[in-house]
Amino acid sequence: DAKTTQPNSMESNEEEPVHLPCNHSTISGTDYIHWYRQLPSQGPEYVIHGLTSNVNNRMASLAIAEDRKSSTLILHRATLRDAAVYYCILRDRLPTNSGYALNFGKGTSLLVTP
């Protein structure tokens, strides 16, 4: 199974950009990189995903290294509501080979201070 490595925690000031790193050195050529986040006492929610090119959406940007062995989730202006655990995920093929399951590690706990 492909694995990811993330720092346990990071801290940011409100309204400043945040760069959350992720290493995935064993990624295969067809693996998408997914990011989810989990706000306190809530279920995980999708943030962004990408394959090779940098991606942007209304929540964040995803910068993917040229060799695809690492990526960075970018929150352009952190708010207090962005305080959450952020998971960088490479999915696992289901045992029946019929789809995928999300392989959650411990993620990065982001603290945002006013």
Place this chain on the structure above:
Amino acid sequence: NAGVTQTPKFRILKIGQSMTLQCTQDMNHNYMYWYRQDPGMGLKLIYYSVGAGITDKGEVPNGYNVSRSTTEDFPLRLELAAPSQTSVYFCASTGLAGARQETQYFGPGTRLLVL
């Protein structure tokens, strides 16, 4: 469109009791999943279903059972509750499983305490 809903939100069980955690989605998704999350840890897959009538084990299935009689519902059954099953349980669904770009939608979770 409510998305994925779970009941109850919180439950305390005594050792040996049984209960069913309910999960319903209104997005007509074929794939549904049950995960558990222990304190300070990521989520682990318990069971999944690729459609009505089809279920299979995930990473940590022992002590649990599931059924999928309709597309919308995917209940998780605990037959003999044990303290090791104290956890937060999340149900999720996706409509594009098999596609590499699928995203999963999660419910709010059920917090279970077994004493």
